[in-house]
Amino acid sequence: MATLPVERQRDDDELLSPEFMAKLEQLEILSRRIFIGRMKGERRSKKKGESVEFADYRNYVVGDDLRFLDWNIYARLERLLLKLFMEEEDLNVTILMDMSRSMDWGNPHKGLYVKHVAAALAYIGLVNYDRVSLYGYSDTLAWEMRGVRGRRLVAQVVKFLEDMPFEGTSDLTEVARRFAVRYRGKGVVVLLSDFLDKSGYEDGIRYLLSCDLDLYAIQVLSPDEIDPALAGDLKLKDIEDEDLAEVTISAPLLKKYKQKLQAFCAELKEHCTRRGITYLFTNTRVPFDTLVMSYLRQRGLLR
Numbered sequence: 381m382a383t384l385p386v387e388r389q390r391d392d393d394e395l396l397s398p399e400f401m402a403k404l405e406q407l408e409i410l411s412r413r414i415f416i417g418r419m420k421g422e423r424r425s426k427k428k429g430e431s432v433e434f435a436d437y438r439n440y441v442v443g444d445d446l447r448f449l450d451w452n453i454y455a456r457l458e459r460l461l462l463k464l465f466m467e468e469e470d471l472n473v474t475i476l477m478d479m480s481r482s483m484d485w486g487n488p489h490k491g492l493y494v495k496h497v498a499a500a501l502a503y504i505g506l507v508n509y510d511r512v513s514l515y516g517y518s519d520t521l522a523w524e525m526r527g528v529r530g531r532r533l534v535a536q537v538v539k540f541l542e543d544m545p546f547e548g549t550s551d552l553t554e555v556a557r558r559f560a561v562r563y564r565g566k567g568v569v570v571l572l573s574d575f576l577d578k579s580g581y582e583d584g585i586r587y588l589l590s591c592d593l594d595l596y597a598i599q600v601l602s603p604d605e606i607d608p609a610l611a612g613d614l615k616l617k618d619i620e621d622e623d624l625a626e627v628t629i630s631a632p633l634l635k636k637y638k639q640k641l642q643a644f645c646a647e648l649k650e651h652c653t654r655r656g657i658t659y660l661f662t663n664t665r666v667p668f669d670t671l672v673m674s675y676l677r678q679r680g681l682l683r
Contacts, residue, residue: 395499395538400669404500407673407682408508409473411568411594438462472513472567473505474593476559477544479516479523482576484546486602488664494572494600495541496668501570502537504682506530511567514540517555518548550577552584560587569593570681574601575648582651595657596681599648602664606641608634 440449440460448463475498483491498514505512509529514537516523525540552573569588575581575597588595645661652659658679662671676682 395496395541396503396534400500401503403669403673404503405507407504407677409471409501409505409510409568410680410683411471471505471508471510472565473501473510474513474515474563474567474569475501476555476569476571476573477514477516478518478550478552478573479544479546480518480548480550481546482550482574486604486664488602490574490600490602490664491546493664493668495544497572497598497600497671498570499538499541500668500672502541503534506534506537512537515559516544517550517552519551519554520548521555521558522548551579552577552581553579553587556584556587560591563591563593566592567594568596568681570596570598572598572600574605575599581648585651585655585657589655589657596679597648597652597657597659599645599659599661600664601661606663607638 438461440462444462450461450463453459453461477494477498479491483494485491502512502514506529512528513526514524515521523540523544525537528537550573552575569591571588577584585595585597649659649661658681660675660679662675666675672682
């Protein structure tokens with residue numbers, strides 16, 4: 381399992397500091413596809429249109445609008461070329477956050493880490509006048525803020541994230557099924573979770589892909605899960621469903637646990653990659669601002 385470099389975690393719990401917001405002002409959320417919203421925003425993409433900013437040419441095909449032919453080029457080269465322009469479009473940005481009890485864990489805390497990342501992405505979307513939606517889920521879409529736009533709503537979004545509790549058991553399959561039924565349009569969806577779901581992740585991902593989305597999956601684990609400091613005879617309780625297991629922790633057992641965790645994360649990565657989903661693994665020791673400013677830019681979500 382490939383991990384990101386470990387750096388010192390920020391100590392404050394403030395979701396968006398003024399210093400961090402100043403850095404985020406320079407970024408925008410990207411999509412690998414072209415999406416058209418109902419309102420004009422500040423997003424720009426190559427598309428035939430009547431904007432004043434010229435972009436490129438392409439060959440004319442039957443059915444194209446004759447108004448966009450470049451007759452000057454035809455007169456010189458006897459080739460029918462269609463003008464392409466830069467047209468302003470808005471982008472739908474959706475953030476799906478696992479808020480089940482398994483996220484209420486770890487040092488540094490997994491759930492708080494996810495809220496930091498969600499706040500940063502939402503802020504970038506809002507200042508670029510994208511249409512931002514946030515959902516917190518466990519076994520249902522319990523918390524939602526849909527279709528907000530503009531910088532003036534930043535404080536409202538931060539308050540929404542701060543107030544979101546960690547409760548219930550994770551059921552990505554049911555949540556994704558309900559999301560797919562309700563979701564309309566196209567856009568970018570960022571899924572933030574530990575993916576430690578007893579029902580599995582395969583069906584949930586399949587439902588999300590049915591929406592024709594540009595999907596990013598960010599798996600967040602704590603150092604305690606990656607390298608647990610346990611020994612001796614213990615009674616372990618599942619934080620979500622409170623199942624109990626009595627185990628004797630030994631070096632061979634810990635080694636087997638780490639191998640299984642690495643295999644699980646590698647399988648998740650392969651499952652996502654084969655389906656065109658951008659996957660990123662991180663642990664909560666990686667500062668969330670480093671994840672946003674560096675790694676999400678490297679993976680193409682931000683520019």
